[in-house]
Amino acid sequence: MSKTPFEESHNPDDELLAEYHFDYKNAKLNRFADRGEKQLLKVVVLDEDVAQVFTTAESVNKALRALIKSRPQATNSDIA
Numbered sequence: 001m002s003k004t005p006f007e008e009s010h011n012p013d014d015e016l017l018a019e020y021h022f023d024y025k026n027a028k029l030n031r032f033a034d035r036g037e038k039q040l041l042k043v044v045v046l047d048e049d050v051a052q053v054f055t056t057a058e059s060v061n062k063a064l065r066a067l068i069k070s071r072p073q074a075t076n077s078d079i080a
Contacts (some may be wrong), residue, residue, distance in 0.1 A: 046060070
């Protein structure tokens with residue numbers, strides 16, 4: 001039996017296989033993939049004294065939302 005060109009050049013120490021079979025039944029959605037939703041995500045660096053008080057993103061967002069609600073007629077242009 002003759003060897004195929006792949007078998008002749010295949011290195012047994014090589015970790016890559018010539019072909020992979022993917023089982024789509026076990027596939028999961030990519031949580032980083034764009035799903036068509038427009039989500040605005042911004043990263044803001046807090047000063048050290050503020051970061052000691054607001055230790056989680058949830059606490060920062062809760063405080064900022066309360067501040068926004070307390071402002072009279074707060075609009076996006078007012079906030080920026």
